[in-house]
Amino acid sequence: MLKKLFFTISLMPFFIHAAVDDSLLYPPISDPRFCESALEFKKSFVFLKKENGLNFNEPQLIKASIDIAKNCTGSFERFSKIFLLLKKSGVALSKAYEVSLDYSSFDEERARNFFVLFQKLFLENYLNLDFTTAYKISHSLSKDYKGDPVKLRDDFVKVVKFCSSEKDLLLDKKTCTELALNITKYTELYPKGAYDDFYSVIKFAQGHKRLGLNIKDTLSLALRLISKGPKASTNFKKMISYSLDGDLLKLSEFQAFQLALIISDLSFDPKKSPDITPIEVKSSKQ
Numbered sequence: 241m242l243k244k245l246f247f248t249i250s251l252m253p254f255f256i257h258a259a260v261d262d263s264l265l266y267p268p269i270s271d272p273r274f275c276e277s278a279l280e281f282k283k284s285f286v287f288l289k290k291e292n293g294l295n296f297n298e299p300q301l302i303k304a305s306i307d308i309a310k311n312c313t314g315s316f317e318r319f320s321k322i323f324l325l326l327k328k329s330g331v332a333l334s335k336a337y338e339v340s341l342d343y344s345s346f347d348e349e350r351a352r353n354f355f356v357l358f359q360k361l362f363l364e365n366y367l368n369l370d371f372t373t374a375y376k377i378s379h380s381l382s383k384d385y386k387g388d389p390v391k392l393r394d395d396f397v398k399v400v401k402f403c404s405s406e407k408d409l410l411l412d413k414k415t416c417t418e419l420a421l422n423i424t425k426y427t428e429l430y431p432k433g434a435y436d437d438f439y440s441v442i443k444f445a446q447g448h449k450r451l452g453l454n455i456k457d458t459l460s461l462a463l464r465l466i467s468k469g470p471k472a473s474t475n476f477k478k479m480i481s482y483s484l485d486g487d488l489l490k491l492s493e494f495q496a497f498q499l500a501l502i503i504s505d506l507s508f509d510p511k512k513s514p515d516i517t518p519i520e521v522k523s524s525k526q
Contacts, residue, residue: 275312352381387428
């Protein structure tokens with residue numbers, strides 16, 4: 241009897257310790273359809289209760305926390321990051337709550353797009369924009385954008401950095417904003433984003449002495465080629481090579497440039513559907 245009692249007592253610390261570890265009671269489930277709604281509610285309720293400026297009473301706090309929690313696992317993190325960002329910018333807390341609640345329902349990368357872009361466009365004075373303009377741009381490149389948000393964010397940030405850098409173009413912020421917005425219109429045509437092609441066109445045009453393009457003409461060329469997809473810049477460079485650097489054609493610089501533009505415009509046929517590789521279905525017959 242004493243032996244049995246000793247065995248039972250010796251196991252008690254193990255069970256007590258195990259009960260403290262929630263991961264043993266609630267093993268992780270990776271399926272994104274299943275939500276940590278209780279945890280999202282608790283974190284939201286605690287956070288909002290501390291925001292005295294919202295003036296929420298308890299029923300309002302409960303409703304607000306439910307509204308956040310219904311957007312599944314990660315909703316509180318998306319909500320709180322954007323709420324604190326907007327609060328720091330000086331926007332009214334009621335507006336910050338409204339916008340943040342909206343973004344809590346979006347995927348991580350769209351919420352991150354807004355967070356990164358608004359921070360750079362307004363808080364970091366990246367492009368010296370006023371609040372309304374910075375908000376509209378961040379919003380349109382996040383919530384309203386239908387393509388890959390990661391590619392778009394990378395393109396926008398890289399184009400602006402290159403455009404405004406002292407080592408590169410060193411253009412005014414208004415021009416850089418417009419340039420980045422125009423380039424990102426075509427981001428989805430590019431498997432890895434449009435920036436690399438944009439950069440290569442600028443460097444090619446600046447480095448080709450016979451073309452003699454100024455910065456304004458170089459940017460116009462880059463935009464035109466980017467709008468025709470990832471084959472356009474390569475086709476343009478080949479045609480310049482055929483016309484000016486080899487024996488295939490004997491043209492003046494102006495004629496070579498115009499011909500290269502015509503051929504590069506043929507790099508994209510919008511009437512054709514994107515290539516979708518069919519899935520091979522194997523026969524079940526032995």
